Amino acid sequence: MSIHLFHKPLASLTDDELMERVSSRDDDGAYGELYRRHARRLMGFFFRQTGKDEALAADLVQDAFLRIWTSRNKFSGTGFSTWLFTISFNLLKNHFRHDEHRKQYEAIVTKQHDIVADARIIEQIDSRAFDLTLERELAGLPPEGRLLFSLRFEEELTVRQIAEVMALPEGTVKSRLHALTQTLKQKLNPNT
Numbered sequence: 238m239s240i241h242l243f244h245k246p247l248a249s250l251t252d253d254e255l256m257e258r259v260s261s262r263d264d265d266g267a268y269g270e271l272y273r274r275h276a277r278r279l280m281g282f283f284f285r286q287t288g289k290d291e292a293l294a295a296d297l298v299q300d301a302f303l304r305i306w307t308s309r310n311k312f313s314g315t316g317f318s319t320w321l322f323t324i325s326f327n328l329l330k331n332h333f334r335h336d337e338h339r340k341q342y343e344a345i346v347t348k349q350h351d352i353v354a355d356a357r358i359i360e361q362i363d364s365r366a367f368d369l370t371l372e373r374e375l376a377g378l379p380p381e382g383r384l385l386f387s388l389r390f391e392e393e394l395t396v397r398q399i400a401e402v403m404a405l406p407e408g409t410v411k412s413r414l415h416a417l418t419q420t421l422k423q424k425l426n427p428n429t
Contacts, residue, residue, distance in 0.1 A: 252317035260309040272302055275321060282322075286329055297332065301325050367425065374424045382417055389414055 283294035
């Protein structure tokens with residue numbers, strides 16, 4: 238590094254010379270001159286690459302110059318433009334990778350939500366259809382069968398309690414409940 242770089246006006250220095258000042262002296266002025274020279278060009282590059290998303294392009298320009306500052310000691314001393322576009326390319330790659338993962342995640346979440354919603358709808362339809370079929374089958378039972386079903390499955394009485402209510406032996410209640418459930422099972426699910 239030569240002393241004459243620090244006496245020349247910033248506008249007359251090459252990009253590599255400016256970057257040398259940034260990396261060796263943390264020269265804010267030289268950094269500002271690099272920004273002034275390249276920010277607009279970089280904005281156009283990012284704008285085109287992001288599908289004309291101006292806000293995203295502006296964010297990426299800021300990220301690129303932040304990366305230049307934080308990596309200033311890694312600058313090799315030659316080819317600032319190449320280094321700048323390497324940083325920019327990597328930012329874009331990372332953005333698209335992250336954006337693709339985000340989109341894939343959102344698609345999976347949306348799909349899972351849709352599947353769950355569809356399953357709930359199907360479950361509700363199935364449940365409603367089952368309830369209607371059960372209601373129809375119960376209506377076709379003799380009154381004693383409807384009462385037996387109601388006491389056991391709606392009122393949730395035990396076999397002993399049902400026997401007391403209906404004044405029947407427990408064995409008779411058990412056999413009638415078994416016959417009733419088998420009949421309903423066959424009518425509600427003919428595939429069994």
